[in-house]
Each structure stands twice: as structure tokens, then as C-alpha cells.
Amino acid sequence: MNAPALETRGLYKSFGALTVANAVDFRLERGARHALIGPNGAGKTTFVELVTGALRPNAGQIRLDGADVTHLAQAVRVKRGLVRTFQITALFRRLSILENVTLAVCERQGIAGDLFRPSGHHRAAIEEAHALLERLGLEDQALRPVSMLAYGRQRLVEIAMSLALSPKVLLLDEPAAGVPSGESGRIIEAIERLPQDIALLIIEHDMDLVFRLARRITVLVQGSVLVEGPPEAIAADPEVRRVYLGERALA
Amino acid sequence: MTDTLAAAVSILFHGTALAMVLYLISVGLSVTMGLMGFVNLAHGVFAMLGGYIVAGLMSRLGVPFVIALAAASVATALASVVVERLLYRRLYGADDLDQVLLTMGLIFMSVAGATYFCGPLTQPMHPPRWLSGEVDLGFRSFPAFRSFLILCGAALVTLLWLGLERSRVGVQIRAAVDSLRMAQSVGINTSRLFTLTFALGSGLAGLGGALGADLLAIEPTYALENLVYFLIVVAVGGLGSIRGPFVAALVIGIADTGFKYLLPELGAFFIYALTMVILLWRPRGLFGRTA
Amino acid sequence: MTVGAFARRHRYRPLEALPWVAALAAAIVFPSYLPLGSQILATILFALSADLVLGYAGIVTLGHAAFFGTGAYTAGILAANGWGEPLTGLLAGALAAGLVGFLSGLVVLRTTGLTLLMQTLVVATLLHEAANKASSITGGDDGLQGMDVWPIFGIFRFDLFGRTAYAYCLVVLFVCWWLARRLVHSPFGRSLTGIRENIRRMHAIGAPVVHRRLVIYTISAALAGVSGALIAQTTSFVGLTSLSLDRSGTVLIMLIIGGVGQLYGAFIGVPLYMVAQDRFSEIDPVYWYFWIGLLMVVVVVFARGGVLGLFDRFRR
Numbered sequence: 071m072n073a074p075a076l077e078t079r080g081l082y083k084s085f086g087a088l089t090v091a092n093a094v095d096f097r098l099e100r101g102a103r104h105a106l107i108g109p110n111g112a113g114k115t116t117f118v119e120l121v122t123g124a125l126r127p128n129a130g131q132i133r134l135d136g137a138d139v140t141h142l143a144q145a146v147r148v149k150r151g152l153v154r155t156f157q158i159t160a161l162f163r164r165l166s167i168l169e170n171v172t173l174a175v176c177e178r179q180g181i182a183g184d185l186f187r188p189s190g191h192h193r194a195a196i197e198e199a200h201a202l203l204e205r206l207g208l209e210d211q212a213l214r215p216v217s218m219l220a221y222g223r224q225r226l227v228e229i230a231m232s233l234a235l236s237p238k239v240l241l242l243d244e245p246a247a248g249v250p251s252g253e254s255g256r257i258i259e260a261i262e263r264l265p266q267d268i269a270l271l272i273i274e275h276d277m278d279l280v281f282r283l284a285r286r287i288t289v290l291v292q293g294s295v296l297v298e299g300p301p302e303a304i305a306a307d308p309e310v311r312r313v314y315l316g317e318r319a320l321a
Numbered sequence: 322m323t324d325t326l327a328a329a330v331s332i333l334f335h336g337t338a339l340a341m342v343l344y345l346i347s348v349g350l351s352v353t354m355g356l357m358g359f360v361n362l363a364h365g366v367f368a369m370l371g372g373y374i375v376a377g378l379m380s381r382l383g384v385p386f387v388i389a390l391a392a393a394s395v396a397t398a399l400a401s402v403v404v405e406r407l408l409y410r411r412l413y414g415a416d417d418l419d420q421v422l423l424t425m426g427l428i429f430m431s432v433a434g435a436t437y438f439c440g441p442l443t444q445p446m447h448p449p450r451w452l453s454g455e456v457d458l459g460f461r462s463f464p465a466f467r468s469f470l471i472l473c474g475a476a477l478v479t480l481l482w483l484g485l486e487r488s489r490v491g492v493q494i495r496a497a498v499d500s501l502r503m504a505q506s507v508g509i510n511t512s513r514l515f516t517l518t519f520a521l522g523s524g525l526a527g528l529g530g531a532l533g534a535d536l537l538a539i540e541p542t543y544a545l546e547n548l549v550y551f552l553i554v555v556a557v558g559g560l561g562s563i564r565g566p567f568v569a570a571l572v573i574g575i576a577d578t579g580f581k582y583l584l585p586e587l588g589a590f591f592i593y594a595l596t597m598v599i600l601l602w603r604p605r606g607l608f609g610r611t612a
Numbered sequence: 613m614t615v616g617a618f619a620r621r622h623r624y625r626p627l628e629a630l631p632w633v634a635a636l637a638a639a640i641v642f643p644s645y646l647p648l649g650s651q652i653l654a655t656i657l658f659a660l661s662a663d664l665v666l667g668y669a670g671i672v673t674l675g676h677a678a679f680f681g682t683g684a685y686t687a688g689i690l691a692a693n694g695w696g697e698p699l700t701g702l703l704a705g706a707l708a709a710g711l712v713g714f715l716s717g718l719v720v721l722r723t724t725g726l727t728l729l730m731q732t733l734v735v736a737t738l739l740h741e742a743a744n745k746a747s748s749i750t751g752g753d754d755g756l757q758g759m760d761v762w763p764i765f766g767i768f769r770f771d772l773f774g775r776t777a778y779a780y781c782l783v784v785l786f787v788c789w790w791l792a793r794r795l796v797h798s799p800f801g802r803s804l805t806g807i808r809e810n811i812r813r814m815h816a817i818g819a820p821v822v823h824r825r826l827v828i829y830t831i832s833a834a835l836a837g838v839s840g841a842l843i844a845q846t847t848s849f850v851g852l853t854s855l856s857l858d859r860s861g862t863v864l865i866m867l868i869i870g871g872v873g874q875l876y877g878a879f880i881g882v883p884l885y886m887v888a889q890d891r892f893s894e895i896d897p898v899y900w901y902f903w904i905g906l907l908m909v910v911v912v913v914f915a916r917g918g919v920l921g922l923f924d925r926f927r928r
Contacts, residue, residue: 124815148818160816162809168618173806174817176799182819185800185827192799196619212615235817360726411913417672417725419912422868425861426908433902545857549737552730560726588745593738597719600731604723 073136075100075269076121076152076239081130083120083293090116091127092293098239102269105284107277109313113293114273115157118241122154123147135238148177151238155228157247157273161216167227168212171199174234202230206260222253229260239269246276258282281305289313330461332579338467339536340567340574341474345529347554347566348481349522355498355561357413357515362424364526365544365551366431371397371527372539373435376444386449390531397527398520405519413515428544435541446534470532477528478567485563494518498561553596559606568607572599622797631879635782639775646774647846652886653781654842655866657788659878661835662863664792667873668801669828670808671721674729674860675736676836678716679709681855682739683837688756688850689749696762702784702841709837710830712739717829721822724811733857740855755851759844770846777846784842788835795831796875804828808873865904868911871920880919 076098083091090113098104106114119125121132123144132140139147162170175195176182203209206226216224225245232240245261246254261283264270274280280287280301287304289296291313297304304310350364374393378384384392404427412420448466455462485491497504497514505511530539537547554573558565573592580591603609638649658680665671683705690701712735720731743750750756763769768776795801806814807821814821844850853859862885870881893900915922 122816124812144815145818145820148816154816156813156816160810160813162806162813164809165805166618168615169802169805173803173814176803177818182799182803183824185798186794192622192802193619195799196615200615213618231817354726360729408909408913417729418666418864418868418872419916421672421674421729422864422908423912425864426905426912429901429905429908431905433898433905436898437902548857549730549733552726552733556727556730586745588741590738590741590745593734593741596734597731597738600723600727601719604727606727 073133074098075102075135076271077133078121079131079133081117081120081127081132083116083125083127090293091120091130093130094290094293094295096288096295098269098271099286100269101266102271103283103285104269104271105280105287106271106273106290107275107280107287108290108296111292112290114290115243116293117290118154118243118273122152122241148235151236152241153232153235153237153239154241155232155243155245157243159216159221159224159228161224161227161231163217164215166213166215167208167219167230168196168199168203170216170227171202171230171234172196174231175199175202178235199234202234205233206230207256220253222249222257225249225257226260229257233264237268240264240271242270242272244273244275246274246279254279327461328582332582333575334463334471335467336575336578337571338470338474338574339533339578340570341471341478342529342533342536343550343554343574344567344570345474345477345532346526347551347558347570348563349519349524349526350551351555351558351560351562351566352494352498353515353519353522354555356494356501356518357409359409359413360417360420360424361409362421362548362552363427363431363544364523365530365547366428367397367401367523367526368530368533368537368547369431369435369539369541369543370400371530372446372534372543373439373444374527375531376446376534376539377439379447379449380445386452390528393531394524394528398524401523402516402520405516409519410512410515428548431544432541435543439541441541444534444539446531446539448535466535473532474529477525481525482563490514490517495563549593553592555606557596557599557606559609562606562608565606565608628876631876632782632786639778639782643773646778648886648890650774650777650781650846651843652883653778653785654839654846655863655886656878656882657781657785657842658836658839659863659866659870659882660789660792660875661832661839663867663872663875663878664795664804664828664835665832666864666867667877668796668804668808669825670804671825671829672729673732674857674864675732675734676832676863677855677857677859678732678736678739679713679833679836680840680859681736681743681850682712682833683709683840684844684850684854685743685750685756685840686837687841688759688844691759691761691845691848692756696760698761698764698780698845701761701845702838705837705841705844706834707837709840710834713833713836714826714830717826717833721825721829733860736855736857736860740852743852743855750850750852753852755849756844757849759848759850761845761848774846781842781846784838788838792835793875800824800827865908867918868908869918871918874920877918877920884919 074097078094078096081091081094094117106117108114116125120127123142131138134147134150134152139150172195175198179195181195200209200212203212206229208223208226208230211219211223216227229245242261246257249257258279272283284301287301288298289304289310296313297307297309346368350361353359353361371393374396375389378389378392379386408423412423452466452469454465456465456468485495493504493509493514497509497511501511554566554569557573558569576595577589577592581588635653639646662676665673686708687701687705690704716735720728720735723731744752761770764776764780770776803819803824806819807824811821840854866881866885867877869884870877870879889900911918917924
């Protein structure tokens with residue numbers, strides 16, 4: 071079976087007169103390190119929302135590991151291994167980061183629906199969550215509420231939570247956005263250390279990050295795919311230059 | 322006029338009168354909910370206040386009706402400004418539960434206050450002499466006060482809609498309801514806008530309460546008794562919408578009057594069932610906006 | 613708190629025996645207040661059920677009395693029509709209320725915020741109207757009369773001093789509390805906290821949010837039904853106020869006084885409120901309304917966490 075990890079065919083979404091996704095054909099191969107870039111308002115986050123099921127497309131198909139998931143709820147897609155992080159941190163701010171990750175582990179383990187299960191199972195989930203925090207160097211702050219962590223650390227918790235879900239396809243929405251440059255190193259490291267069998271799609275503005283991490287790049291402009299290819303080809307592409315420079319010329 | 326037609330005209334007439342009252346009171350609630358995201362269950366208190374003021378001014382001080390109405394709406398608007406500045410603005414952005422509890426607390430205090438100052442019984446409202454009696458339209462006569470209510474209501478609604486479309490403040494309100502962040506970034510003083518909108522909504526509610534005194538009795542438990550109705554109109558109309566609650570008020574007003582006339586044993590039951598059905602079909606209300 | 617301690621949060625702590633010790637002590641020290649005591653115990657259960665939905669799942673409802681009243685009327689109608697066995701009456705009340713909770717939850721829980729709030733109020737008002745109009749079964753405005761509640765297990769008669777009633781309510785509350793406590797500390801219970809804190813995030817970690825909310829809403833409704841049945845059976849009366857906005861509102865007040873979402877808020881807030889109400893509303897019901905209203909305003913603005921919240925603040 072050589073189906074791509076994630077695929078969209080003719081994905082289309084509009085809000086009245088505004089088209090945010092224009093017949094997007096997209097392939098994410100297994101084990102990919104793929105980046106999605108484009109100017110502001112290109113529809114990158116909307117693409118993630120459509121693919122994960124937070125938004126319903128007007129037309130088109132979404133296939134996860136060959137299976138059609140277009141009409142499945144977001145939570146069901148997550149169970150099948152399609153996981154995302156949020157551009158603006160969306161954690162349980164008042165809960166400790168250990169609690170945050172434990173919640174995700176419990177969902178993945180399928181015990182979160184148990185009403186009267188004895189606590190032993192829960193303990194195993196807590197320990198797994200703690201191990202994940204250790205992997206990302208967050209264990210010393212395990213019991214602090216999210217709201218008290220530095221922003222860069224919060225972005226790491228987002229990644230920890232996504233790992234807790236054993237993703238097959240991971241969509242990172244601007245993982246380093248808003249993070250002071252001193253802290254972004256840890257995030258990049260964490261991304262580099264992600265298991266190779268996970269298909270990774272990163273949405274980013276930071277070109278250094280993109281060229282460092284991605285083996286393939288898709289450029290999205292106003293809801294349409296402009297061009298796609300390896301980083302060198304994209305960097306040299308005059309159309310891409312125009313789109314970005316043109317934007318800068320207007321600014 | 323045949324019996325059925327006569328009944329239908331009656332239902333339409335009285336239903337529209339009720340709809341006017343419900344709309345005048347609820348539009349403020351809808352806009353402040355949409356604008357500030359503030360669950361103000363105590364909104365009915367301002368309607369009640371308007372009713373008490375008009376009744377009091379007319380019976381104790383012999384103030385003419387129209388002046389009493391104007392005074393009541395101004396007084397209610399001012400009272401609401403005090404409440405907004407002192408209390409409500411501390412809880413913008415707070416949990417729903419906090420807002421519910423705060424406003425419930427205010428309702429309780431208002432029930433106690435009204436009982437203390439005006440007694441536990443319904444406040445009688447006597448329409449002025451020029452509005453008692455009936456208006457004869459040839460094929461039928463209609464109660465004068467309710468006719469006045471409908472006309473007055475229609476005039477106020479038209480003024481309101483025109484004002485919100487044309488005036489600068491109106492445009493600002495609509496922009497802020499649409500997107501608060503955009504409005505702030507354009508330089509609109511949202512804090513002052515909140516207060517102004519709140520005052521406007523409460524003043525209208527005061528008018529609605531006074532005009533509708535024979536439909537929704539003015540008594541200390543007014544805000545509690547009628548809470549369901551106001552919330553239904555807002556939710557069915559769509560939060561933040563200005564026209565939505567008007568349609569909702571018409572539907573609820575006419576349907577309620579109709580059901581109570583045709584099937585009095587079942588009373589208000591139908592309205593509640595109708596509400597649930599409408600919201601099943603359109604969870605955000607008839608004119609609600611997607612968040 | 614260390615990670616180990618975090619994993620042991622669910623273990624019983626000595627302080628948790630306090631409510632039960634207090635309940636037994638109160639029965640010995642204030643024997644003439646046993647009837648009020650029974651009401652307090654049953655209302656604690658009602659508030660506890662509301663806390664599950666409100667404090668843990670974050671569903672703000674103004675219509676919880678719908679379930680209380682359903683349980684009360686179910687048990688009451690059974691007892692008034694020939695079946696006065698108390699335990700099955702409780703069970704019937706729980707099932708009926710749970711069913712109402714499930715059915716209304718299917719509709720109501722599809723929304724959030726004010727729309728949800730309003731729908732819960734409409735459901736309760738709808739039931740209130742129905743009970744009012746079906747006066748041949750429910751007694752309407754006058755209330756349901758002629759209830760004949762049989763002795764528990766055929767042995768323990770409901771006596772005039774209220775001893776049986778008190779013990780009955782205490783045992784039922786204990787069992788329900790134990791269930792609620794297990795639920796709250798289970799992975800399900802923890803996931804409710806997540807739903808309360810950030811629904812969007814819960815969807816994104818694969819949680820079936822709608823399903824979970826419906827489950828807790830139904831369980832909470834059933835427990836509220838038990839509390840309604842308890843009150844009906846121990847007072848041999850059910851009135852329309854069991855379905856009123858007043859009852860839905862006061863349970864919120866009692867919870868906020870004690871502290872929401874910490875399981876024991878009900879145990880603190882309910883006795884405080886009901887004892888105070890017993891004292892003061894005799895003097896002047898108008899004043900009572902005023903001061904309670906003022907208290908709510910003050911608590912929300914200054915002491916949001918309730919009594920338990922104040923304890924937390926002192927501890928730090």
C-alpha cells in the first residue's frame with residue numbers, strides 16, 4: 071500500500087464571496103518533512119482546520135492513509151492518527167502541564183471514557199505523560215499550571231500533547247510563532263527529534279526554520295497552491311519571490 | 322366579519338402588541354449580549370423600573386403620560402449607567418457562571434427593593450384619558466392603549482433601526498458587535514460604547530416595561546417571571562442581532578396569544594415547545610451569526 | 613506537590629470524614645432540628661449533582677430543578693397512588709429524572725453559552741407548566757397530597773421526630789457522594805475538567821465531547837432526581853416550587869458560597885444557606901431576598917472561590 075499519509079483532492083471552501091481554499095490538491099508522504107508556506111491570509115491555518123475536521127469543506131476529499139475521512143468528526147480523525155497543534159496556544163491554562171498531557175494520554179489509551187475505573191490505570195497514564203515531559207525537558211515544571219510557564223515552554227507542551235496522541239500525521243501550525251529567539255532553539259530541537267515515521271507538515275513563516283527542517287515545500291497563495299517542490303527549487307522560483315517581495319513592496 | 326376572521330384579527334392585533342413590548346425590552350439585551358458577551362439576566366429589572374416610575378409619576382404626581390414615559394426611560398438609562406460602571410464592567414470577560422450569579426443577585430435585590438417600596442401587589446397602570454376607550458376603524462374597534470402601544474412601538478423601532486444604520490454611534494455599535502477587536506484597532510472607544518449601548522438598551526426596556534404594563538404586569542417579581550420570555554426572544558432572534566429579535570418577538574407574541582386563545586388549557590406550553598423546535602433547527606437563532 | 617502525590621490525589625484524606633462526623637454530631641446535638649437536617653442532607657445531594665455539571669463540566673444551567681422536580685413528582689405520584697416503597701421510589705425518581713436529563717441533554721447540549729442557559733430554563737419552565745396543567749395527577753398549585761410512604765425495608769417507619777428520615781437521607785447521600793467522588797477522580801471525571809477549560813482542545817485530542825457532556829448531564833440529572841425523591845418522601849409533599857426557577861437559582865447560590873468544582877462546596881454552602889434561611893426568612897422574607905442578593909453580588913466580585921476558595925487563599 072503506497073497511499074500517502076495524508077492527501078487532499080480538490081479541497082474547496084468559501085465563506086460567501088471569499089474563497090479560502092481553491093481546489094487544493096495536496097500530498098503528504100509517509101515520513102515526510104513537509105512545509106506549507108505563504109503570505110498572510112493565504113489560507114494556511116484554514117487548510118489545517120479543513121484537514122483536521124474543525125471546518126467542513128464545500129467540496130473535495132480528504133484521505134488519511136488512503137481512507138476517506140472527509141465527513142468524519144475531528145475527534146475521530148485524531149483517533150486515526152491525525153493530530154495538530156495550534157498557532158495560538160490552546161492548552162488547559164489553569165491545569166498543570168502534567169495534567170494537560172495526561173488528559174491527552176488518557177484519550178489515546180481509550181480509558182478517558184471510563185467512569186469507575188480503578189486508579190491503577192490512571193497511574194500508568196500519568197507516568198507516561200511524565201515520561202513525555204522528560205523527553206522534552208519539561209519535567210521540572212510538571213506541576214506548574216500552563217499559565218505560569220514561559221511562552222516558549224507552552225509551545226513545547228503543545229508538542230508534548232500531540233506526541234501523547236501517537237500521531238501518524240502531525241500538523242504543526244507555526245510551532246515557533248511568538249517565541250523569543252532564545253527559546254526557539256528547544257522547539258526546533260524537539261521537532262528535529264520527532265520520530266521519523268511520523269509524517270510532518272509544518273506551517274511556518276520563519277524561512278530559516280523551514281529550510282532547516284523541510285525536505286519538501288508547498289507554497290499557498292490566496293487559497294491556491296502556487297508551486298510545490300524541494301527547498302532549493304522553491305528558493306529559486308521567481309514566482310515565489312514575486313509573491314513575497316510583492317507583499318513586502320506593498321507594505 | 323366572520324368569527325374566524327375576527328378571531329384572527331384579534332390574535333394578530335394583541336399578538337403584535339405583545340411582540341412590540343417584548344422587542345422593546347429584549348433588543349437591548351440582544352445587543353449587549355452580542356457586544357459585551359455579558360449574560361445580563363437582570364435586564365428585566367430595567368423594564369420593571371420603567372413601569373414603576375411611570376405608574377408612580379402618574380398616580381402620585383399627576384404627571385402627564387407622555388412626559389412620564391420620557392422621564393422613565395431617561396431615569397432607567399441613568400440607573401443602568403450606574404450599574405454598568407460600578408458592577409458590570411468588572412465582569413466583562415468573566416465566566417458565564419459569574420455573570421449569571423451577579424445578575425441573579427441583582428434580580429433578588431430588585432425584588433426585595435420593589436416589595437419594600439411599592440408593596441408586593443401588581444402595580445395598577447391607568448392609561449391617560451385620551452388613550453382609554455377604543456379606536457373605531459369602521460369594520461372593527463380596537464383598544465386605544467394597545468393601538469398606541471403598537472404605533473409607538475413601530476415608531477421607536479423605526480427610529481432605532483434608522484439610528485443604527487445612519488448615525489455615527491449606530492455604525493460604531495454595529496461594527497463593534499461584528500468584531501470588537503477590529504473596532505478597537507480602528508480607534509473606537511469601546512468602553513464608552515458599552516456604557517452608551519447599555520444605557521440605550523435599558524432606556525428602551527424601561528419604555529417597553531411601562532408601555533406594556535397591562536400585558537406584562539408590573540410587580541416585584543417581574544424580572545423573574547418574564548425572564549424566560551426575554552431570553553427566548555433573544556436566543557431565537559440571534560444574539561447580537563437587531564432585527565432578529567423583532568422577528569422572534571413577532572413569532573413568539575402572535576403564537577403565544579394565538580395558543581392561549583385557541584387552547585387555553587395548555588397555556589404557555591406551546592411557546593416553550595416551539596422555542597425548542599426552532600433552536601433545534603437553528604441553534605444560533607433565526608438571525609444568529611456564526612461566531 | 614510531587615508527581616507521586618499528584619498520582620495519589622484520589623486517595624481518601626482524613627479531612628474527608630469531617631462532613632459525616634458533623635452530620636452524626638448534629639443529629640445528636642440538635643435532635644429537634646432533624647427534619648431541617650434531612651432537608652439539608654437531601655439538598656446537599658441536589659447541589660452535589662449540580663456541581664458535577666456546573667463545576668466539573670462547565671455547563672451553566674438555570675434549569676436543574678427540572679430533574680429535582682421530576683424525581684420528586686415521580687416518587688410522590690407513586691406513593692400517592694398505592695406504591696409507597698421508598699427505595700424503589702428513589703430508583704424510579706432517579707430513572708425518570710435521568711431520562712429527562714438524557715432527552716433534554718440531546719437538544720440542549722448542542723449549544724453553549726446563553727443559548728444553552730436559556731434552553732435549560734425553557735425545559736424547566738416547560739415541565740413546570742406541564743405539572744401545573746396536569747393538576748389531576750400532580751395536584752397543581754396546591755401540590756401533591758395523600759402520599760403514603762411505607763417503612764424502609766418494612767421495619768423503619770418514618771417517625772414524627774424525623775429520625776428515620778434523617779438516617780435515610782444520610783445513607784443515600786453517602787452512597788451518592790461515594791459514587792460522585794469516584795466519578796470525579798476517574799479519567800472520565802478528569803476529562804470533564806478539560807471540557808470545562810477548553811472544549812476546542814478536547815476535540816483536538818480526540819475526546820468525544822458531546823457524548824461525555826451528555827453522560828455527565830444524565831448522571832447529574834439522575835442524582836438530582838434522587839434528591840427530589842428524598843425530599844418528597846421525607847416531607848410527604850411535592851409542590852410546584854420543586855420545578856421553579858427559584859430552586860434552580862438557589863442551588864447555584866449555595867454552590868457559589870461553598871465553592872464550585874471541588875466536590876465539597878455543596879457540603880459547606882448548603883448548610884450555611886439553609887440554616888441562615890431558616891433563621892432569617894422568618895423575620896422578614898423581603899430582607900432575606902435582599903441580603904442573599906447582596907451576598908451573591910459581593911461573593912462574585914470579591915470572593916469568587918467561595919468558602920473553599922478562601923481556605924485555599926489562606927493556605928498560601
